[in-house]
Amino acid sequence: MTQLIVEQAGPVTLVGGGALQAEDLRVAQTLAPYVVAADSGADQALAQGVRPDLTIGDLDSISAEARVRLGAAGLCHIGEQDSTDFDKALRAISAPVVLAVGFLGARLDHQLAVLHSLVQPGRSPCILIGAHEIVFHLTHRLEVSCAPEEPVSLFSLTGVQGRSTGLRWPIDGLTFHPMQQIGTSNKAQGPITLEADGPGMLVMLQKSHLKTVMAQV
Known part of the structure; x- marks a missing residue:
């Protein structure tokens, strides 16, 4: 069980290393200014001119350049290998809602793992933003x-x-x-x-x- 690392009173943007449209990140950041990256999502964010407030994951995919730019204070290593970086990051965030970009539209196995994490208990509500739609877990009317x-x-x-x-x-x-x-x-x-x-x-x-x-x- 990952302890809470990010506790925010407002929405949080979570950036992944999958397919990402620049406009989706812009919209998410406008609505949720605090930005967390999941491992190589840091490279995606930096490429769009967005510096993550924190990067969470096992950090086996983030580039050496991104590591240097973010510095040790901007990286949070969670070494266990029984979960994905999306799941590690989502478990570590407490927020009214998480807007997740860069998690849909790339590898199908990664997308299936993300959907699996989306419906697990004990996570902050999360909305996935993809190229064509939003995806979320229905827990309220x-x-x-x-x-x-x-x-x-x-x-x-x-x-x-x-x-x-x-x-x-x-x-x-x-x-x-x-x-x-x-x-x-x-x-x-x-x-x-x-x-x-x-x-x-x-x-x-x-x-x-x-x-x-x-x-x-």
């Missing part, structure tokens, strides 16, 4: 003013039921499970609500809803 025909995708990593309003295909009465029922490529008919009866449900929405979701996770 959610209300979003979607436009008609807007995509709304659900995918549970365990067995869980839920309720919805405003979807073309309502989820009430369904038991979601990764080996059975999934809910990708649903459509909004207008404003929607979503609820889950337990942990494990991932929601994918358009990036335009980031601020709305931040206020509710």
